[in-house]
Amino acid sequence: MKYQSKKKAVVLLADGTIFYGKAVGGDGTAFGEICFNTGMTGYQEIFTDPSYFGQLMVTTNAHIGNYGVNNDEVESDSIKIAGLICKNFNYDYSRVAADGSLQDFFDANNLFAVSDVDTRALVAYIRDNGAQNAVISTDVDNIEGLKRQLAEVPNMDGLELASKVSTKEPYFFGDKNATIKIAAVDIGVKKNILRNLAKRGAYIKVFPYNATFEELSAWDPDGYFISNGPGDPQPLKEAQQLAKEIIARDLPLFGICLGHQVIALANGISTYKMHHGHRGINHPVKNLLTGKGEITSQNHGFAINREEAEAHPEIEITHLHLNDGTVAGIRMKNKNCFSVQYHPEASPGPHDAEYLFDQFIENITKAKVTA
Structure with a gap:
């Protein structure tokens, strides 16, 4: 157990x-958009989720680090949050299966964290006043200097971040002898999405964020996927053009989270920055096609325009978020294309929505039969 720093932080x-x-550790300063996650577990998966790139994470669970870290419980190759703000940081851990402490994990990733914050008051403030840029620092006697530096940090609205987390070169995932080939565009993909596709008999080739339709189609895939990711979807012109070309050819297409927003933009439906977003593992969604409710894992600060989606002649809203009525899923009426705003792969979170991966595989299988 490491000695807990008593150094004041702001x-x-x-x-x-x-x-x-x-x-939590030594001196440090970190900038980003402040947001909060209400999940009671899964902090390691949250911290390594590329969708959180550039964000200062406030965890509402009172204890963080109490079960350590496990090398298998990561969603990317490194920590992606800009910094952590929590109430109680546990330097020691009690899980037998842990590979180490959270502090060691942070040290290895050069992540700065602040504990002993009144997170209930902070979260209430964000809920009332909205997500905004922030800085965490041990430079507590230089507030004016921190304010000047913070003023230079770009706002998330209009910010393209997919290029910061996307793979630089294509790579493969799954069994190369699988019967289904899926071309996936990585604009911040989580590993558990790839795991869910692979365990359903798919071999995936993952492409960079700016890959063209020609590059993807040269591999002759059976289906196409656009991943989750960080930042504003509007600057992702290459991904939007790619979606347009896939849709025009009526090829099987599935999008999750940022990919969902890209598909909406490809159909002329606008997106907007939410007041404080949805981030947690207990968000209620209604499937309008079945009438069933789902408890879902969510992580997004942008959403698609509901009125425009309802008015679009080719779009059907399939899922709604029950807390605020925002669009949680769409499908195209005359094309083999659908998407959801939430995370069916969870990690962390419930598995209520895993059927969406089955649906994607079924869409691909049917398209192969009729081709």
């Missing part, structure tokens, strides 16, 4: 609001 929001805490 959480400074862009509007000038200040919260105080203590540095």
